[in-house]
Amino acid sequence: MEKKRVVIKIGSSSLQHPETGKIDFLKMERLVRELCDLRNRGLDVCLVSSGAIAAGRMFMGIKELPMHIAKKQACASVGQARLMMTYQKLFAEYHQTAGQVLMTKNTMLDHVSRKNAQNTFEELFALGVIPIVNENDTVSTYEIQFGDNDTLSALVASLVSADLLILLSDIDGLYTDDPHSHPDAELIENVDVIDETLLHMAKESTGSDVGTGGMATKLTAAKIATKSGADMIIANGKDAGILHRIFEGNYVGTLFHSHYDEDFYISDFIEETL
Numbered sequence: 001m002e003k004k005r006v007v008i009k010i011g012s013s014s015l016q017h018p019e020t021g022k023i024d025f026l027k028m029e030r031l032v033r034e035l036c037d038l039r040n041r042g043l044d045v046c047l048v049s050s051g052a053i054a055a056g057r058m059f060m061g062i063k064e065l066p067m068h069i070a071k072k073q074a075c076a077s078v079g080q081a082r083l084m085m086t087y088q089k090l091f092a093e094y095h096q097t098a099g100q101v102l103m104t105k106n107t108m109l110d111h112v113s114r115k116n117a118q119n120t121f122e123e124l125f126a127l128g129v130i131p132i133v134n135e136n137d138t139v140s141t142y143e144i145q146f147g148d149n150d151t152l153s154a155l156v157a158s159l160v161s162a163d164l165l166i167l168l169s170d171i172d173g174l175y176t177d178d179p180h181s182h183p184d185a186e187l188i189e190n191v192d193v194i195d196e197t198l199l200h201m202a203k204e205s206t207g208s209d210v211g212t213g214g215m216a217t218k219l220t221a222a223k224i225a226t227k228s229g230a231d232m233i234i235a236n237g238k239d240a241g242i243l244h245r246i247f248e249g250n251y252v253g254t255l256f257h258s259h260y261d262e263d264f265y266i267s268d269f270i271e272e273t274l
């Protein structure tokens, strides 16, 4: 697969041990190694990583769920810093530099903020840095939050004019039905048009209950990415090795083909849809 700039989104469930909810360092290490290898192939790489709230909750030993908003934000404050500390350490082992970019809906809606963010990303790529993006959960309340990193990663892909967005999920891709309850459900390998039938299938199939993104948010992400001129792939994040397999054309997943739409404006889409 010939690509120049890729955005990769990893969900909380792919970064933690399901039994304890604690960070799975082996998975995180493999992910970082794969990302560094993509950099070494000459690609601009951007990671959108969830897991701040979960990491903070674990570190603070908070058992109760659901948490009220201020507590979630406090957990994000602690967790985001810890997450970055771990990423920095792992990236340094492979001689790569990671930078942190935290965004809210306003970053995308406000023309000046959006332009600033775009310039920052360009500069980071020019410096060879791998930006690690998350929502600024500590300050983003209901009015200004995206809520899920599927949508955020698609907006980032659009902002940086990426040619590929990869959503690493806890499922192999988009199925015709919920594969947990319908073993005969089939994986859809290629999507050219996001139509009503597909939206219906997405409603039927499930996502994880750890992160916030289900299949419906992944289709919203696919709309944003493909209209912005990027292909989008949903693949299983249980083994980060899927990343090099994607570039070798040997992977299991769902590929949404890009259809650049010159009338697609991010800020209009956010205001109308999100």
Ligand code: GLU
Pocket: 011, 012, 049, 050, 051, 052, 053, 054, 134, 135, 137, 147, 148, 149, 150, 210, 211, 212, 213
């Ligand atoms: N921004 C949230 C976090 O880092 C996660 C959102 C999501 O899972 O989509 O904890």
